[in-house]
Amino acid sequence: MSLSNGRAYLAIPGPSVMPDAVLRAMHRASPNIYEGELHDLTRSLIPDLQAVAMTQTAKVAIYIGNGHAAWEAALANTVSRGDTVLVLATGPFCIGWGEVAAQMGVHVETLDFGINAPVDPARVSAHLAADTGHRIKAVLAVHVDTSTSVKNDIAALRAAMDAAGHPALLFADCIASLGCDRFEMDAWGVDVMVAGCQKGLMTPAGISFVWFNAKADAARGDCVTRYWDWRPRAAPELFHQYFNGTAPTHHLYGLRAALDIILAEGLDNVFARHATLARTIWAACDHWAADGPLQMNVAQPAHRSHAVTSAGIGSPWGDKLRHWCEHRCGLTLGIGLGRVPADGYFRIGHMGHVNAHMIMGALGTIDAGLKALDIPHGRGALEAASSVIATA
Numbered sequence: 001m002s003l004s005n006g007r008a009y010l011a012i013p014g015p016s017v018m019p020d021a022v023l024r025a026m027h028r029a030s031p032n033i034y035e036g037e038l039h040d041l042t043r044s045l046i047p048d049l050q051a052v053a054m055t056q057t058a059k060v061a062i063y064i065g066n067g068h069a070a071w072e073a074a075l076a077n078t079v080s081r082g083d084t085v086l087v088l089a090t091g092p093f094c095i096g097w098g099e100v101a102a103q104m105g106v107h108v109e110t111l112d113f114g115i116n117a118p119v120d121p122a123r124v125s126a127h128l129a130a131d132t133g134h135r136i137k138a139v140l141a142v143h144v145d146t147s148t149s150v151k152n153d154i155a156a157l158r159a160a161m162d163a164a165g166h167p168a169l170l171f172a173d174c175i176a177s178l179g180c181d182r183f184e185m186d187a188w189g190v191d192v193m194v195a196g197c198q199k200g201l202m203t204p205a206g207i208s209f210v211w212f213n214a215k216a217d218a219a220r221g222d223c224v225t226r227y228w229d230w231r232p233r234a235a236p237e238l239f240h241q242y243f244n245g246t247a248p249t250h251h252l253y254g255l256r257a258a259l260d261i262i263l264a265e266g267l268d269n270v271f272a273r274h275a276t277l278a279r280t281i282w283a284a285c286d287h288w289a290a291d292g293p294l295q296m297n298v299a300q301p302a303h304r305s306h307a308v309t310s311a312g313i314g315s316p317w318g319d320k321l322r323h324w325c326e327h328r329c330g331l332t333l334g335i336g337l338g339r340v341p342a343d344g345y346f347r348i349g350h351m352g353h354v355n356a357h358m359i360m361g362a363l364g365t366i367d368a369g370l371k372a373l374d375i376p377h378g379r380g381a382l383e384a385a386s387s388v389i390a391t392a
């Protein structure tokens with residue numbers, strides 16, 4: 001017998017669940033790329049992409065590529081070979097961004113905050129204050145590290161940079177957080193922000209974005225190449241300059257539908273929904289953790305993502321639980337990533353097109369898996385989770 005037939009839930013931290021409206025919008029013949037609807041639709045995306053990033057002043061460039069492409073684009077437009085960047089590591093993603101910089105011939109300094117805690121702004125401030133020659137050109141931070149589920153306080157980071165009186169640019173990777181956790185590009189003083197379309201933006205993987213302000217644009221180093229140059233993409237005189245070639249036609253239709261969904265709900269409501277569903281998951285985890293090996297990766301709620309939750313459960317229980325949930329019940333959980341045993345962790349993706357009954361279903365499935373596999377766990381997780389939903 002299988003209990004998995006029916007609608008599956010891909011509860012991994014990207015790609016995320018795609019709304020039917022996004023899929024329907026993409027199910028069409030190829031449009032005319034020379035004039036008409038596609039041009040109007042593409043132009044209409046720009047102010048909405050600025051709105052979700054909460055910026056009125058930053059420009060946005062769209063790339064046909066995943067988040068890694070946006071990482072490289074952000075650097076290619078700003079740094080020169082021989083420059084120095086400072087990586088703030090709270091998991092493997094920011095380290096990965098630094099590796100991209102290193103391969104471009106940039107010196108990378110890294111402050112490592114481990115995998116359970118956010119960036120400590122005081123350490124950043126001290127490091128920058130010691131850089132009296134202002135060699136450091138950019139500070140690279142991840143808003144939410146998707147492997148550890150650590151969320152960094154980007155506004156506090158900006159305050160620390162200002163306190164040090166350092167002119168470095170502030171880069172933020174919001175690939176896992178945009179459209180899930182509150183992010184305010186202008187108010188928080190972020191110079192460059194990158195995101196992809198396949199997480200909070202609910203569109204199949206394939207396009208990514210770089211938002212940049214005038215200060216970042218002026219930094220322009222010697223790494224910029226024709227394809228990665230954000231200037232023609234952000235201010236095209238001809239339509240094909242948006243993408244340096246053929247447009248990602250169907251992704252644009254899908255993204256249009258996704259942005260319509262987000263803006264119709266309202267960003268504040270989107271953030272509140274993610275926050276409440278995250279608290280629902282944490283309530284269940286707290287009860288499971290009361291007796292047995294399961295432990296959330298991040299102790300303090302304020303330091304946790306609202307889009308992904310990482311939990312350790314000991315090898316090989318992470319693997320066994322994931323397999324049980326997927327094959328018995330149709331729920332796919334994320335694997336452990338980075339400096340943790342891949343088979344001793346699991347992650348719940350709760351980003352984008354996710355509602356209360358999906359989360360309660362996922363938690364109920366995990367609860368059943370813990371029982372079926374005889375993994376010791378505290379009781380009352382589902383009761384606690386439903387109380388969060390009931391009183392939200």
Ligand SMILES: *Cc1c(COP(=O)(O)O)cnc(C)c1O
Nearest residue numbers: 066067068093144146175176196
């Ligand atoms: C997913 C993710 C990436 C990588 O994005 P890809 O689309 O897989 O290239 C980078 N940073 C963060 C924080 C992510 O969540």
